[in-house]
Amino acid sequence: MSGPTPGADDARSPLPPEQLPHVSGPLTGTPDDVPPPPRQNVFIKELLRGSAVTTILAIFLAMVVGGILIAITDDDVREASVYFFARPGDTFVAIWGAVYGGYEALFRGAVFNPRGADFAAQIRPLTNSLGYAAPLIAAALGVGLAFRAGLFNIGGRGQMLIGAATAALLTFNLDLPMFLQLPLTLAAGIAGGAIWGGIVGLLKARTGAHEVILTIMLNYIAFYLVTWMVRDTRLLQRPAGDQPISSPTPGNAQFPDLLGPAFPLLDWGFVVVIAATVFVWWLVERSSLGFRLRAVGENPHAAQAAGISVQRMYIYAMLFAGGLAGLAAMNQIQGSVVSGFDGLIDAGIGFNAITVALLGRSRAWGIFAAGILFGALKAGSFSMQAQGIPVDIVLVVQSLIVLFIAAPPLLRTIFFLPKTDAEKAAKARAKNAKKRSEQTEEKAVSA
DSSP, X not given: OOOOOHHHHHHHOSSOGGGSOOOOSTTTSOGGGSOOOOHHHHHHHHHHHSHHHHXXXXXXXHHHHHHHHHHHHOHHHHHHHTTTXXXXXXXXXXXXXXXXXXXXXXXXXXXXXXXXXSHHHHHHHHHHHHHHHHHXXXXXXXXXXXXXXXXXXXXXXXXXXXXXXXXXXXXXXXXXXXXXHHHHHHHHHHXXXXXXXXXXXXXXXXHOOOHHHHHHHHHHHHHHHHHHHTTOTTTTBOTTOOSSOBOOOOGGGSOOBSSOTTSTTOBTHHHHHHHHHHHHHHHXXXXXXXXXXXXXXXXXXXXXXXXXXXXXHHHHHHHHHHHHHHHHHHHIIIIIOOSOOOTTTTTTHHHHHHHHHHHTTTOHHHHHHHHHHHHHHHHHHHHHHHTTOOTHHHHHHHHHHHHHHTOHHHHHHHTTOOOOHHHHHHHHHHHHHHHHHHHHHHHHHHO
């Protein structure tokens, strides 16, 4: 077998091979000859795939849907829509006025109020948002920490209730100086929540019972237990009272105002929550215990094979989660609700913490930012309600944010964002499976 003759090569090419330009590309060259994409293109692609862009777009899209709901429920918009075809401009002006007025009220009640008489009144909304966010962040840190360990902790409500009851039982009647009473009350509440959460971890580790069932049942137990305790004068009911409510929080157990009496909702409890965020970040991301917790959350069987005690990690995770829920309860009874508490002291924080943890992707600083966002929405909802906008719209916006965060492929489809490698692989697998199915059907028909 002989190769091509030199004459044939000369006939096909007017120039000798050494003088021809180098040709490369996906059709003519090898894969090594294909130049890599520009670095800035790779950066932009990864940025658009990232969780930060997804979160921002989820908030934006939820705000758009919220604006539609505000417009639909506005009386002026409904009146102008009656003669839309005669004067459509009136309808659009009414829609703009309703949406702008609603979100302007939200901003004015949550961040900055330019109508305030002085600077303190103007920035008070921001301090209110931080005050509302503090217990949400604390409880969500506990939920997120449990998520990282592979546990779905929905027992924040029960852990908060037991934390508040423990602190009241053990410390409200001590009458100690503030430098002793305040930290002792705080420690008692954290310990009470940790014990209640630790019960779940212990049962999970020893019996294999599912933590969702355990936390739901313990929520009911905690609620009815605290409700009974605040009805009994020998336990928590305030003396000489006939209503089911506890004694007020002693003054020397209350968190002092952080910036003075002009900002009553922001106290030193927020500083404690910042310290808790730093602690959780260090525990989960930097400590050896956090590494073991994350390993169990990723794959408990592999962690067990590597010598990690999965049962012990479950107990540790729920102890920390319950303690953080107890911290949230202390932000309530030592900060915003000092006139006494009952079985409703959690104020929905235990369940809202699940939403905040999901929005923060179970990362400490993500939860911190998500908690501030939800605190701002709560603070601003009162200003929106004062303008006649239903407060439920804010709850709808919160729910939509979490919905869009939980469905990144939906957001990428809506905003034409690049798909992740995992999504591309899943799409390719589905396409190949469909092709194989079609080939199998064709063979069956031909046979």
